[in-house]
Amino acid sequence: MYTGKLMKKLLFQFDTDTHPSVFDTVVGYDGGADHVIGHGGLMPENVTALVEGAIFTRAPKDKKNTAIFVGGSDMLAGQKLFAAVQSCFFPGFQVSVMLDSNGSNTTAAAAVAKLASSGVLAGKKAVVLAGTGPVGQRAAAMLAQEGAIVSLTARKMERAVAACNNMKLRFGVDITPIEAFDNEARAKTIENAAIVLATGAAGVELLSTDQWQDNSTLEMIADANATPPLGIGGTDMMDKGTLRHGKIIWGAIGFGSLKLALHRACIAQLFEDNKQVLDAENIFALAKKMAYRLSEIKFPKSLKNSQKS
Numbered sequence: 277m278y279t280g281k282l283m284k285k286l287l288f289q290f291d292t293d294t295h296p297s298v299f300d301t302v303v304g305y306d307g308g309a310d311h312v313i314g315h316g317g318l319m320p321e322n323v324t325a326l327v328e329g330a331i332f333t334r335a336p337k338d339k340k341n342t343a344i345f346v347g348g349s350d351m352l353a354g355q356k357l358f359a360a361v362q363s364c365f366f367p368g369f370q371v372s373v374m375l376d377s378n379g380s381n382t383t384a385a386a387a388v389a390k391l392a393s394s395g396v397l398a399g400k401k402a403v404v405l406a407g408t409g410p411v412g413q414r415a416a417a418m419l420a421q422e423g424a425i426v427s428l429t430a431r432k433m434e435r436a437v438a439a440c441n442n443m444k445l446r447f448g449v450d451i452t453p454i455e456a457f458d459n460e461a462r463a464k465t466i467e468n469a470a471i472v473l474a475t476g477a478a479g480v481e482l483l484s485t486d487q488w489q490d491n492s493t494l495e496m497i498a499d500a501n502a503t504p505p506l507g508i509g510g511t512d513m514m515d516k517g518t519l520r521h522g523k524i525i526w527g528a529i530g531f532g533s534l535k536l537a538l539h540r541a542c543i544a545q546l547f548e549d550n551k552q553v554l555d556a557e558n559i560f561a562l563a564k565k566m567a568y569r570l571s572e573i574k575f576p577k578s579l580k581n582s583q584k585s
């Protein structure tokens with residue numbers, strides 16, 4: 277008879293893309309799952325039976341060993357699937373669930389938490405370049421929730437507007453959409469900005485060095501793109517709060533160690549009980565705690581003080 281001692285931690289990876297993300301599978305194991313079972317092409321219309329399989333199979337005390345991770349490259353589709361999964365739960369029958377479409381929560385939270393650990397965000401003008409992807413949308417919302425005055429660029433205005441509307445609907449934040457087709461147009465959007473967060477597709481340069489290095493209002497830059505060419509020319513993906521031209525730079529791998537630690541910590545948290553619902557708010561809160569704990573850099577007092585003004 278089963279004694280409970282061998283209860284395996286099962287992570288069901290529900291992806292809105294055809295092929296479940298390999299990255300998310302690996303982190304699922306590294307976060308403590310014994311098995312990660314991927315399902316692709318999921319949407320609200322075809323997820324019910326899978327969720328029922330997860331919530332009905334184990335005794336109440338053992339349900340904490342089953343969890344669901346929602347991922348994929350489409351933020352809106354991920355949000356809808358995440359809601360659909362939870363709509364199948366009812367008292368006594370639920371398992372922990374996390375949303376992180378393309379790192380929308382963990383990558384965005386890590387980047388914004390590192391920026392927050394390096395200076396003041398509230399009241400500062402922040403521009404999220406190429407912010408229409410999952411990472412950019414959520415990062416823009418997190419910056420806005422920290423009190424920054426946020427704009428988000430896309431190559432086409434309608435995509436920028438759609439992303440801002442999505443974040444307004446989900447978080448109630450106001451983000452200004454801007455159309456910026458090329459590097460020159462994007463350089464214009466960062467005039468008078470204090471913070472730039474680049475969240476463009478892998479291997480796409482969004483600004484060249486000369487387009488930001490002499491910007492006198494710019495205090496901090498973070499770039500999520502770790503695939504050369506980087507999103508921000510003249511930076512290094514390993515930058516960990518590195519000072520370049522008087523600006524604090526966070527490269528993709530520089531804040532990526534926090535992203536990975538955070539992602540793994542969230543997976544581990546899913547198995548603590550069967551009622552965890554991990555989304556932007558609690559993932560960002562955890563990121564901020566971890567960013568200060570793991571802080572790799574010590575800023576000179578003078579620099580920190582100057583940023584508080």
Ligand SMILES: NC(=O)c1ccc[n+]([C@@H]2O[C@H](COP(=O)([O-])OP(=O)(O)OC[C@H]3O[C@@H](n4cnc5c(N)ncnc54)[C@H](OP(=O)(O)O)[C@@H]3O)[C@@H](O)[C@H]2O)c1
Pocket residue numbers: 349378379383406407408409410411412429430431432435436475476477478479480500501502528529531532535536
């Ligand atoms: N550092 C980490 O730990 C980590 C973790 C996960 C992901 N990432 C990286 O984070 C970045 C953002 O991820 P994501 O999934 O949100 O990105 P994404 O959806 O692949 O792309 C974001 C946006 O980039 C824009 N874009 C695409 N091609 C472009 C081009 N040729 N020129 C200008 N803009 C272009 C698109 O915006 P429009 O079409 O609307 O203009 C797109 O919506 C990626 O570079 C990804 O590799 C980093």
